[in-house]
Amino acid sequence: MLGFIVRRVLDAIPTLLVLVTVAFFMIRLAPGGPFDAEKRLPPQVEQNLRAAYHLDEPLPLQFVRYVGNLARGDFGPSFQYRDRTVTELIAIGFPVSFRIGGLALLVALLAGLSLGTVAALRQNGAADHAAMAVAMAGISVPTFVVAPLLVLLFAVTLGWLPAGGLGSGPANLVLPVLTLALPQVAYIARLTRGSLIEVLRSPFIRTARAQGLPLHTILRYHALKPALVPVLSYLGPAAAGLITGSVVVEQIFGLPGLGRYFVTGALNRDYTLVMGIVIFYGALIILCNLVVDLLYGWLDPRAVQR
Amino acid sequence: MSQPLLELDDLAVRFATREGPVTALHGLSCTLGEGEILGLVGESGSGKTQAALAILGLLAANGRASGQARFRGRDLIALPPAELQRLRGDRIAMVFQDPMTALNPYLRIGAQMQLALRRHRRVSARAARDACAEMLAAVQVTDPGRRLDMYPHELSGGMRQRVMIATALLCKPDLLIADEPTTALDVTVQAGILRLLAQLRREHGTAILFITHDLGIVAGLCDSMLVLRQGRCVEQGPVAEVLAGPRTDYARELLAAVPRLDQPGPPPVSMAGSAAGPVTGSVTGPVAAAIAGPGRGTGIDTGTGTGTGTGTDPATGADAPVLSARGVSVTFTLPRPHPFAPAPRLQAVVDANLDVRRGETLGIVGESGSGKSTLARAVLRLIPPTAGRVVLLGRSLQGLGAADLRAQRRHAQLVFQDPFAALDPRLTIRDIVAEPLSVFEPSLGRDAVTERVRQALEDVGLDPAAMGRYPHQFSGGQCQRVGIARALVLEPALLVCDEPVSALDVTVQAQVVRLLARVQRERGLAMLFIAHDLAVVRALCHRVLVMYLGRTMESGDAGAIYREPRHPYTRALLQAVPAVDAGAARSWESATAALELPSPLAPPSGCVYRTRCPLATRRCADEVPAPREIAGRLVACHHADDAGLAA
Numbered sequence: 001m002l003g004f005i006v007r008r009v010l011d012a013i014p015t016l017l018v019l020v021t022v023a024f025f026m027i028r029l030a031p032g033g034p035f036d037a038e039k040r041l042p043p044q045v046e047q048n049l050r051a052a053y054h055l056d057e058p059l060p061l062q063f064v065r066y067v068g069n070l071a072r073g074d075f076g077p078s079f080q081y082r083d084r085t086v087t088e089l090i091a092i093g094f095p096v097s098f099r100i101g102g103l104a105l106l107v108a109l110l111a112g113l114s115l116g117t118v119a120a121l122r123q124n125g126a127a128d129h130a131a132m133a134v135a136m137a138g139i140s141v142p143t144f145v146v147a148p149l150l151v152l153l154f155a156v157t158l159g160w161l162p163a164g165g166l167g168s169g170p171a172n173l174v175l176p177v178l179t180l181a182l183p184q185v186a187y188i189a190r191l192t193r194g195s196l197i198e199v200l201r202s203p204f205i206r207t208a209r210a211q212g213l214p215l216h217t218i219l220r221y222h223a224l225k226p227a228l229v230p231v232l233s234y235l236g237p238a239a240a241g242l243i244t245g246s247v248v249v250e251q252i253f254g255l256p257g258l259g260r261y262f263v264t265g266a267l268n269r270d271y272t273l274v275m276g277i278v279i280f281y282g283a284l285i286i287l288c289n290l291v292v293d294l295l296y297g298w299l300d301p302r303a304v305q306r
Numbered sequence: 307m308s309q310p311l312l313e314l315d316d317l318a319v320r321f322a323t324r325e326g327p328v329t330a331l332h333g334l335s336c337t338l339g340e341g342e343i344l345g346l347v348g349e350s351g352s353g354k355t356q357a358a359l360a361i362l363g364l365l366a367a368n369g370r371a372s373g374q375a376r377f378r379g380r381d382l383i384a385l386p387p388a389e390l391q392r393l394r395g396d397r398i399a400m401v402f403q404d405p406m407t408a409l410n411p412y413l414r415i416g417a418q419m420q421l422a423l424r425r426h427r428r429v430s431a432r433a434a435r436d437a438c439a440e441m442l443a444a445v446q447v448t449d450p451g452r453r454l455d456m457y458p459h460e461l462s463g464g465m466r467q468r469v470m471i472a473t474a475l476l477c478k479p480d481l482l483i484a485d486e487p488t489t490a491l492d493v494t495v496q497a498g499i500l501r502l503l504a505q506l507r508r509e510h511g512t513a514i515l516f517i518t519h520d521l522g523i524v525a526g527l528c529d530s531m532l533v534l535r536q537g538r539c540v541e542q543g544p545v546a547e548v549l550a551g552p553r554t555d556y557a558r559e560l561l562a563a564v565p566r567l568d569q570p571g572p573p574p575v576s577m578a579g580s581a582a583g584p585v586t587g588s589v590t591g592p593v594a595a596a597i598a599g600p601g602r603g604t605g606i607d608t609g610t611g612t613g614t615g616t617g618t619d620p621a622t623g624a625d626a627p628v629l630s631a632r633g634v635s636v637t638f639t640l641p642r643p644h645p646f647a648p649a650p651r652l653q654a655v656v657d658a659n660l661d662v663r664r665g666e667t668l669g670i671v672g673e674s675g676s677g678k679s680t681l682a683r684a685v686l687r688l689i690p691p692t693a694g695r696v697v698l699l700g701r702s703l704q705g706l707g708a709a710d711l712r713a714q715r716r717h718a719q720l721v722f723q724d725p726f727a728a729l730d731p732r733l734t735i736r737d738i739v740a741e742p743l744s745v746f747e748p749s750l751g752r753d754a755v756t757e758r759v760r761q762a763l764e765d766v767g768l769d770p771a772a773m774g775r776y777p778h779q780f781s782g783g784q785c786q787r788v789g790i791a792r793a794l795v796l797e798p799a800l801l802v803c804d805e806p807v808s809a810l811d812v813t814v815q816a817q818v819v820r821l822l823a824r825v826q827r828e829r830g831l832a833m834l835f836i837a838h839d840l841a842v843v844r845a846l847c848h849r850v851l852v853m854y855l856g857r858t859m860e861s862g863d864a865g866a867i868y869r870e871p872r873h874p875y876t877r878a879l880l881q882a883v884p885a886v887d888a889g890a891a892r893s894w895e896s897a898t899a900a901l902e903l904p905s906p907l908a909p910p911s912g913c914v915y916r917t918r919c920p921l922a923t924r925r926c927a928d929e930v931p932a933p934r935e936i937a938g939r940l941v942a943c944h945h946a947d948d949a950g951l952a953a
Contacts, residue, residue, distance in 0.1 A: 203402060203407040204411070207400075209364055210394055210400040211473070212393070212422075213422070214391060214425075222413065226411075302459050
């Protein structure tokens with residue numbers, strides 16, 4: 001087990017290196033630079049700024065310097081938010097995104113699994129069709145449509161919930177979490193339904209029925225674990241996507257999350273900020289996949305014997 | 307005995323399908339008394355499993371049962387689902403065919419057993435665990451306490467089936483329904499399970515409804531039997547009566563189709579192999595020349611010829627084998643369990659020797675995991691052998707380039723086990739059979755190809771008019787014929803059949819065996835026949851090679867080995883086969899206790915068979931027995947002489 005984790009972490013290093021390299025040169029290929037604004041800076045000032053951030057050096061040298069700093073855990077200063085380091089910005093943005101994304105993941109799992117199970121048990125019945133229709137809608141309607149509609153209904157018309165901002169209470173989280181969770185609920189419900197129907201047809205479920213076990217026992221002890229396997233493989237990338245923040249949701253609800261920093265950073269050619277967040281994302285995705293693989297081992301005992 | 311335990315009265319099963327209602331079982335009536343064993347016999351699609359599922363109320367959602375199934379007077383068909391559920395697993399338990407899929411792979415053995423027990427009995431978790439361990443011990447599962455914490459995939463097939471049976475017996479049911487419980491198992495393991503069921507009835511008076519296609523099992527285990535065909539009861543009565551004098555044609559056919567150990571073997575090779583033989587005309591073209599090749603047609607020893615210097619084995623003399631293998635070994639390197647561990651090595655085949663001559667069939671037999679398929683693949687270089695020399699038609703296969711190897715392979719064609727899986731479902735029968743031609747004779751015109759395909763289909767007894775159809779439109783037996791036609795269309799010198807009939811029903815199996823025997827005789831083919839069914843091997847093979855854990859135990863003339871096996875393993879295999887004769891000695895009852903096959907990763911020292919061998923002594927642990935020639939065959943056993951005396 002420990003050997004497996006160590007090997008996976010070691011495997012991640014080259015992946016991250018490729019990511020750093022590609023991202024580094026891609027952002028620099030984009031036209032413009034961090035100090036291009038509508039009002040041009042005096043040439044001397046810009047020259048000094050570029051020198052201060054080593055942007056006047058040849059690109060390969062900059063790359064080596066960046067990777068060297070990275071190896072020491074230094075993401076460098078932000079070009080845009082001049083008094084902050086990239087590390088600090090991530091430390092501010094990530095908790096916000098993490099809280100909303102984590103809650104959305106939880107909601108998505110609870111609602112998705114329940115809906116999917118009900119649909120599977122009532123296969124081709126009214127409940128099944130209703131659940132799957134809701135799921136289809138959740139997948140097809142984009143977030144930027146759902147979010148304003150929710151705001152319109154719950155904040156403007158009914159006045160139950162704040163329309164945006166971080167606020168102090170949990171009320172501010174409800175709408176962003178709902179918006180984020182909705183498509184995930186739909187995916188998870190569909191996956192759960194499909195895999196549970198498949199599992200309920202397997203010979204070992206027939207054995208359990210031949211033992212006289214009632215349906216709820218069969219579901220809980222015999223069917224649930226195997227039915228979760230496909231859901232789990234979807235969950236790895238989905239979880240990483242959720243907790244690193246959604247640009248759209250953060251923008252609409254005015255939340256200072258990581259997603260917003262990423263987009264503004266990219267628009268402003270804030271090289272170090274973009275790089276920092278890309279690497280952070282990459283590491284998180286690798287971590288999520290590792291967690292999923294470990295959970296596989298717990299779910300499916302045969303997976304351990306590889 | 308006033309009231310029978312189970313009474314079926316006009317039990318019928320219908321399924322609602324898109325094409326309308328389908329009747330799987332037409333009015334089945336029979337009785338089963340307390341402690342009796344009733345054999346429900348039939349081929350696939352005969353409705354025997356559906357009958358069992360109907361009794362338990364486990365039919366698929368679109369299935370409906372009608373009629374009555376009275377269990378101690380209560381009609382199970384009319385019983386409310388909740389009451390039937392309480393009865394299932396308690397008074398009536400069921401054991402399914404495939405213990406691999408019928409146990410939950412995600413749950414520990416103990417958890418599965420305890421769920422079943424605590425559904426029907428109010429016992430503490432502790433007591434339930436003890437009861438499960440006790441039951442495992444009762445069905446001779448070794449080390450039961452530890453097994454409870456294992457997952458099904460960590461057990462062998464035989465152990466899994468014992469776990470299934472133990473789970474079914476937890477509540478001491480009055481009736482056990484066993485649906486082909488030994489079909490997926492090796493003969494030696496099957497013998498152990500049958501012994502267990504017989505003992506169960508003896509000691510606990512459990513009645514058993516035994517569903518099977520194997521008349522040998524029925525003969526040895528059951529009191530009465532019932533033959534089903536296409537959902538109808540064809541014949542029923544006491545086993546001894548039915549087997550001694552079947553009244554219907556179908557029962558007679560079924561009985562005649564059962565391959566038997568005591569049957570005469572195939573006609574001797576000399577008849578088929580002689581150059582002046584009656585039907586050599588069917589072998590034409592370059593292949594025939596290659597077969598007749600140096601040495602055969604001319605009668606001159608091949609060793610002297612040109613271009614055969616490296617190829618032929620000097621020991622074989624004038625009659626050069628079509629295929630000859632010497633010292634073939636296959637070792638697999640497995641993935642390391644952790645980064646710093648040495649990679650485990652699995653010796654799948656160790657130092658195997660074989661020769662197959664023209665017109666001769668060599669059978670390779672052994673339990674699953676014995677390496678018989680690996681050996682066949684290695685001699686064709688489908689798996690690269692780690693050591694050894696293989697000569698096909700006078701040409702060594704070693705060091706051949708990819709193109710040469712492919713050219714040589716046209717002389718050796720394969721027939722596979724699963725007739726459906728071996729045919730591409732998207733190709734027509736014509737294209738499937740024509741495919742080898744497009745590889746090896748690309749210059750052939752379209753009409754010529756069709757003509758060859760037509761010929762090949764006729765040779766295997768298929769109507770060439772079916773050429774445009776697809777595999778799913780054929781039965782298993784017909785698909786296997788297509789597979790054989792595809793192998794024969796190139797007119798190979800060697801046919802390698804890997805369990806070609808084990809997926810087929812008995813009557814179909816008998817037809818395919820007859821077909822293989824016929825084409826071999828007509829074409830003077832050399833054949834390598836891999837099977838776990840010793841009776842089928844007896845019907846086809848001139849010589850046999852018995853394998854165990856990758857090692858050759860005994861090899862030589864089939865007739866001699868079947869009459870008088872000299873290796874204790876061969877004897878155990880033969881004893882384990884249930885004999886079909888009513889009243890025949892139930893040889894499997896006395897068969898050597900079928901212990902677990904040792905792990906091939908850590909085979910026993912010395913003789914690999916010693917852990918299961920009744921004759922094993924200290925010498926067997928210390929010294930690997932070298933093959934010795936005894937009574938006209940090679941035997942790798944230190945005690946073969948004594949064994950011969952004991953027989």
